[in-house]
Structures are given as C-alpha cells and as structure tokens.
Amino acid sequence: MIDWSPAAFLLMTLAPAAGEPSPADPMQFAQVMIREQILIRVPARVRNMVSPPPPAPIEWKEGRGVKCVGMGDIVGGALVSQDSFDLLLRDRTRVRAKLDKSCPALDYYYGFYIRQTADGKICADRDSIRSRMGGQCEIDRFRTLKAAKRD
Template sequence: MTVGMIVALLLAGGAQEAPMLLAQLTIRQQVIIRVPARPQPVQPMRWKEKGGPKCIPAAGLAGAQISREGVDLLLKGGARIRAKLQRCPPLDYYSGFYIRPGIDGRVCQDRDTIRVRSGGSCEIDVFKSLVPVRKK
C-alpha cells in the first residue's frame, strides 16, 4: 500500500472521525568514537618511530596524545601508534577530536580522517609504531 492510498483512505473516512496526524521517521545509524586528548607529561618520554600497520582496530583504542609529529594513539595493552597527518587544523584548541572508523571497524591510513571538534578534518597519511628510546 502506497502513501497516496493511505492518505486517500484517511480522507474517505468521513468528517465525523477525529483527524489523524501523519509523521515520518528516518533512522540513521552512525558510530563515532570521541577520543579525549591527554596533556603532555612534565618530562616527555622519547619515542622512536618504526614501520607501522596500515590499519588498527577501532575497538583497540584506549586514548590519544597530541604530539608535534601527529597524534599518538594509545592502544589497549600498552602499544603506541603515531598517526602522521596531512593538512590539519590545530588539534589542541578544543582539547579533543573524533575518529570515525570504516565499515570494517578499523581506522586505516590513506582512507580515514581525524575530525577536529572545531569542524575541520585531518587525513591520516601513515601509521608508525612507537618504541621508547632507552637511555644509555
């Protein structure tokens, strides 16, 4: 039965019945993960970049820290991945940003973006694994 047929049946119902109200409801589903940014520690630890994965599971994200070189993503289990960004507005102005994973539940380089709370977005160019630099 089409909407036009329903409207015609309602109008043909007679004037003695109470008027009926029609409404339309659209449901959309979106998954957006808000990642709060952590402030820099007093004595920042030094990190060395190594080759990184092409994608990381969004469910594995535990937090993030803004650095001069990009965004350091903290993973559950203690691993740290640096997201190097292209064309990016200041991330620390509103102290937070959003990452929207793909349909596959992963955040991937050369595909996904980090959205700044002020409205801009940053393309993720590459992921680098971070390992701590040991003092000699």
C-alpha cells in the first residue's frame, strides 16, 4: 500500500497530464509548503499541596571520644562551628572533631582536606585539617555523638 501525503497528491495534480508541454503553453509554477509539528504529551499529576512539617532538629549529646578515626570509615562530614566539625562514619555513628582553635576559613569555602597518613587514620593531637583557602587547624580531640532524647 502506498501512503500518499497531501503534498505529493498536490504535485501530481499540477503536473501536465501527458507528455511534454508545448512551447505555446504558458509556464506554470507552484509552491508547496510542508509543515510538521511534533507534540509530546507529558502527563502531569496533581501533588498533594500539604507538606508534612519539617522534622525537629536533632540534639546531639557528646560522650567520651576515640583517639583516632580510620580514614576509610568516613563517609561524610558537616561543619558545626568554626572550632568543630562532625564526621559521619560507615557504621552510621557520628564523631565530633574539636579543633585546638577557631578555624574561620572552614565556613568560607565549605570544605576541608585531610592529608593521607601512613597508618590510614586521623588522630587527635597529631593531625590537622587544611581549609580550601590554605590555612590549617590541628585536631584537639574527638567526641562521640549520640542523639539525645527529647521530652
């Protein structure tokens, strides 16, 4: 089955019926414009406009900390203040690193570096963190964190 488009049908009807046109026939011109339009339908769902209330902020209670933390155990970090940051470990525990002094460069660039050590651990009173701006701050101690129960 041949699928004739409207443009092809129009060209066939404008063509002369038989043979070559005679020199006496006036020359005819035709213009055909083909326009295509593609529509993509994206189904939309109406979402529930009532959002649940945000969860209450967690209060962390500091406990006795460890001396060293394995670098391979760290999966994330969060800056708490200019003198401390939290490390999230693979076993889903948190450790807060207290710095020996305020380190204002940390919150400016939102990140820091820790130099790889031979034993693969970050230890208090030994290692320091480096801000992305170039400064460095020594880690004074680690404190373990537990979520405090709210009344």
